[in-house]
Amino acid sequence: MKLKDIAKEEFYQSSFGCAGCAAVLAVRLTIKVLGRNSVYIVPANCISTVSCYYPQAPFFVPFTVMAFAATAAACSGVSAGFKRRGREDIQVVGFSGDGGTADIGIQALSGAIDCGNKFIYICYDNEAYMNTGIQRSGLTPYGATTTTTPSPRFEDRPKKDMLRILAAHDILYAATACTSYPLDYMEKVEKASKVNGPTYIHVLTPCPTGWGFPPDQTIEIGRMAVESGMWKLVEFEDGQFSTTYTPKRQRPVSEYFATQARFRHLSPEQIAAIQKDIDATRD
Amino acid sequence: MATRMPIKKFITANEAVAQAAKLARVDVVAAYPITPQTSIVEKIAKYIADGEMDADYLKVESEHSALTACMGVRMAGARAFTSTASQGLEYMHEMLAYAAGGRYPLVLVNVCRSVALPWSIWGDHQDAIQQRDTGWLQIFTETGQEALDMVLQAYRIAEDHRVLLPMMVCLDSFIQSHTEELVEIPDQAMVDSFLPPYDPVVTLDVDNPYSISVGGFGKQYAYWRAEQQAAAEKSWEVIVEVGDEFARVFGRHYGGLIEEYRCDGAETVLLTMGAFTGTARDVVDEMRDEGKKVGLVKVRAFRPFPVGPLRKVISKVKAAAVLDRDCSWGYEGALATDLKAALYGLPEPPAILNFIGGLGGADVPPERMRYMLEKAMSAEMGTTPHLEFIDR
Amino acid sequence: MKKEKIIPGPVSKAGTRPTRMGTWSTVKPVLKGKCTFCLFCWVFCPEGAIIQDEENRKVLFDFEDCKGCGICARECPTKAIEMVEQEGG
Numbered sequence: 001m002k003l004k005d006i007a008k009e010e011f012y013q014s015s016f017g018c019a020g021c022a023a024v025l026a027v028r029l030t031i032k033v034l035g036r037n038s039v040y041i042v043p044a045n046c047i048s049t050v051s052c053y054y055p056q057a058p059f060f061v062p063f064t065v066m067a068f069a070a071t072a073a074a075c076s077g078v079s080a081g082f083k084r085r086g087r088e089d090i091q092v093v094g095f096s097g098d099g100g101t102a103d104i105g106i107q108a109l110s111g112a113i114d115c116g117n118k119f120i121y122i123c124y125d126n127e128a129y130m131n132t133g134i135q136r137s138g139l140t141p142y143g144a145t146t147t148t149t150p151s152p153r154f155e156d157r158p159k160k161d162m163l164r165i166l167a168a169h170d171i172l173y174a175a176t177a178c179t180s181y182p183l184d185y186m187e188k189v190e191k192a193s194k195v196n197g198p199t200y201i202h203v204l205t206p207c208p209t210g211w212g213f214p215p216d217q218t219i220e221i222g223r224m225a226v227e228s229g230m231w232k233l234v235e236f237e238d239g240q241f242s243t244t245y246t247p248k249r250q251r252p253v254s255e256y257f258a259t260q261a262r263f264r265h266l267s268p269e270q271i272a273a274i275q276k277d278i279d280a281t282r283d
Numbered sequence: 284m285a286t287r288m289p290i291k292k293f294i295t296a297n298e299a300v301a302q303a304a305k306l307a308r309v310d311v312v313a314a315y316p317i318t319p320q321t322s323i324v325e326k327i328a329k330y331i332a333d334g335e336m337d338a339d340y341l342k343v344e345s346e347h348s349a350l351t352a353c354m355g356v357r358m359a360g361a362r363a364f365t366s367t368a369s370q371g372l373e374y375m376h377e378m379l380a381y382a383a384g385g386r387y388p389l390v391l392v393n394v395c396r397s398v399a400l401p402w403s404i405w406g407d408h409q410d411a412i413q414q415r416d417t418g419w420l421q422i423f424t425e426t427g428q429e430a431l432d433m434v435l436q437a438y439r440i441a442e443d444h445r446v447l448l449p450m451m452v453c454l455d456s457f458i459q460s461h462t463e464e465l466v467e468i469p470d471q472a473m474v475d476s477f478l479p480p481y482d483p484v485v486t487l488d489v490d491n492p493y494s495i496s497v498g499g500f501g502k503q504y505a506y507w508r509a510e511q512q513a514a515a516e517k518s519w520e521v522i523v524e525v526g527d528e529f530a531r532v533f534g535r536h537y538g539g540l541i542e543e544y545r546c547d548g549a550e551t552v553l554l555t556m557g558a559f560t561g562t563a564r565d566v567v568d569e570m571r572d573e574g575k576k577v578g579l580v581k582v583r584a585f586r587p588f589p590v591g592p593l594r595k596v597i598s599k600v601k602a603a604a605v606l607d608r609d610c611s612w613g614y615e616g617a618l619a620t621d622l623k624a625a626l627y628g629l630p631e632p633p634a635i636l637n638f639i640g641g642l643g644g645a646d647v648p649p650e651r652m653r654y655m656l657e658k659a660m661s662a663e664m665g666t667t668p669h670l671e672f673i674d675r
Numbered sequence: 676m677k678k679e680k681i682i683p684g685p686v687s688k689a690g691t692r693p694t695r696m697g698t699w700s701t702v703k704p705v706l707k708g709k710c711t712f713c714l715f716c717w718v719f720c721p722e723g724a725i726i727q728d729e730e731n732r733k734v735l736f737d738f739e740d741c742k743g744c745g746i747c748a749r750e751c752p753t754k755a756i757e758m759v760e761q762e763g764g
Contacts, residue, residue: 004714010723012723013692013724014694014695019742019744025720028721028723029718036489037489038489051494052497053498054503057497057691059689061492062488062489062492063494065497067347067351067381069347070378072348073348073349076343077313077352077353078359078487080313080355080361081311081358081359083339108345108351111344115342182718182719208744215746216748217749218744219719219750386683485682485686492690493686493687495684495685496686497687
């Protein structure tokens with residue numbers, strides 16, 4: 001895929017999302033890949049909240065709001081319904097946040113993979129319950145402050161490894177991505193759209209409001225997350241994990257932490273400990 | 284004119300409901316097992332496995348997901364079925380409100396069972412009654428035949444463009460769900476002539492895209508709720524209409540929103556919902572034979588509450604004994620409360636006696652029904668409140 | 676012309692957008708340098724407020740949808756875009 005090949009038509013505009021929001025960008029790019037023949041199921045999260053207040057309808061394709069815990073079950077049902085009506089050509093997409101995926105929504109996700117109907121479950125990960133004001137989630141990284149793990153405390157649990165959880169479900173295709181690597185993300189969405197079963201894409205979407213950085217740095221910070229090893233771009237396919245992108249430069253994690261208010265409290269010792277953990281997981 | 288070729292079988296109400304789901308040509312069944320509903324989904328799974336029923340069975344992992352999946356099926360423009368009880372119904376409570384406010388014409392069969400705690404697998408109406416404010420239409424049935432017939436009618440009522448609200452068909456645990464009786468299973472051709480294919484108003488339609496089930500603030504929210512209330516009120520009419528048409532096609536009529544049994548000239552009536560009505564009929568017959576002016580009102584529709592029909596019959600009596608298999612703890616039984624509210628403004632209101640019984644699977648035998656009627660017969664006009672637990 | 680049915684319940688026709696977010700920011704992107712038509716700014720704009728002018732091989736900015744985040748200016752490899760305070764904004 002090349003930038004010039006991407007559809008020029010816009011399918012998602014005029015949402016109430018924050019300036020510089022990577023989640024809004026992720027939606028925009030997703031629909032460019034999947035086109036008009038796709039439907040979007042979005043539970044309580046930033047994206048639904050900025051897209052669902054009548055009469056504003058920023059989705060130019062079919063969209064529905066769904067209960068927080070229920071995204072994957074709704075995807076399963078819509079997919080089953082389309083199948084019965086002979087419309088398996090329509091892409092069913094769930095667009096859930098980190099909370100709606102790893103916490104309250106994890107049960108439904110597990111169950112929906114078991115049901116086996118085709119849908120693409122996209123988890124856009126801004127690493128906290130951002131919509132409600134920056135409370136911690138199961139995908140908040142170790143070391144971050146949030147309003148429910150406020151200074152002098154901080155998040156003391158690592159991110160749940162969603163890809164390993166889904167690999168254990170024998171999911172046909174799953175991948176991690178980041179909006180700073182748009183072609184990588186879009187290629188993965190396209191790949192998922194061709195799989196005849198549930199698929200999962202976990203896209204890191206840096207959040208200026210929640211992470212504490214100026215809105216023009218969204219793309220840069222996503223890049224730093226990958227370059228520092230805090231986030232990896234991988235695929236799970238045919239039962240195997242593989243890396244889809246190895247950053248050309250490896251950045252010390254201290255540089256990544258320095259850019260965001262949520263990490264600035266970390267001491268040099270704490271940062272060194274985190275760096276050690278990251279180094280241990282490098283290929 | 285289609286030839287009637289129904290089959291008569293000796294089956295449980297649960298199996299009758301499974302037959303109805305098959306006859307209604309549902310596309311997807313998404314349900315999670317819970318006593319005493321399990322045999323409904325087991326039967327449906329078997330019909331599908333045997334190729335008798337053309338539907339997909341979604342192996343959902345919980346009731347919350349079951350109702351969500353049914354909503355998803357409706358969003359895609361197809362017909363869904365689900366069933367549950369008690370804890371399961373409570374687990375899907377969030378989604379019940381979603382379905383009603385979102386105007387999804389779902390049909391759910393609830394096998395009414397007590398709600399923990401205390402823990403019980405046996406019957407009463409607490410689970411269904413607790414959902415009365417969600418916006419669902421609720422019909423209580425008495426027999427396996429009525430259960431089958433009401434599932435078919437429920438699809439017609441719910442999918443009617445004047446209604447577009449979900450409907451709960453209620454059965455009583457064990458005494459109805461697991462009791463075998465002779466049930467006439469209608470012919471598929473007859474059902475097809477009564478229940479046309481689903482004609483949705485709006486779906487996730489890529490050719491005519493909408494944002495559906497969205498949100499709103501203040502005045503806008505209130506507008507949609509007023510619209511929903513109007514539809515619920517309209518459903519009084521539609522329920523009666525559909526019941527009448529059903530009788531024309533299948534030859535069985537259940538009386539509409541309520542059924543009056545031997546109420547002509549009655550001075551005292553007993554109100555029941557669900558399967559206990561069967562016992563009540565016998566008790567009323569016995570007491571009538573003794574010359575007592577008693578009657579029975581079977582309340583079928585609990586939501587929408589049949590204000591008009593109840594006001595008409597109850598305003599003519601001196602006293603009414605209301606049997607509630609439920610209680611709004613801290614106050615009284617739901618049927619008694621709603622009845623009294625419906626009678627508000629009557630110049631000479633009858634005595635209303637509220638009896639709470641049949642909780643947690645307790646039986647209400649004929650002697651207890653007689654007791655309730657006799658107590659009501661000797662009550663002073665206008666007596667209220669009265670609350671008595673009759674299980675012993 | 677097909678008459679639109681009245682749809683009950685909370686629904687809205689896709690693409691209905693009486694509110695445009697251009698008023699959120701008085702700072703808007705302006706092309707000051709040479710655009711190489713690399714399309715980085717175009718792909719990274721969350722709002723789709725950048726338009727490809729293929730004939731002239733440069734980008735155009737739609738101020739009606741631009742929230743002024745500045746990602747385009749930051750990501751432009753040739754630093755051709757500047758975020759400029761608009762007059763009378």
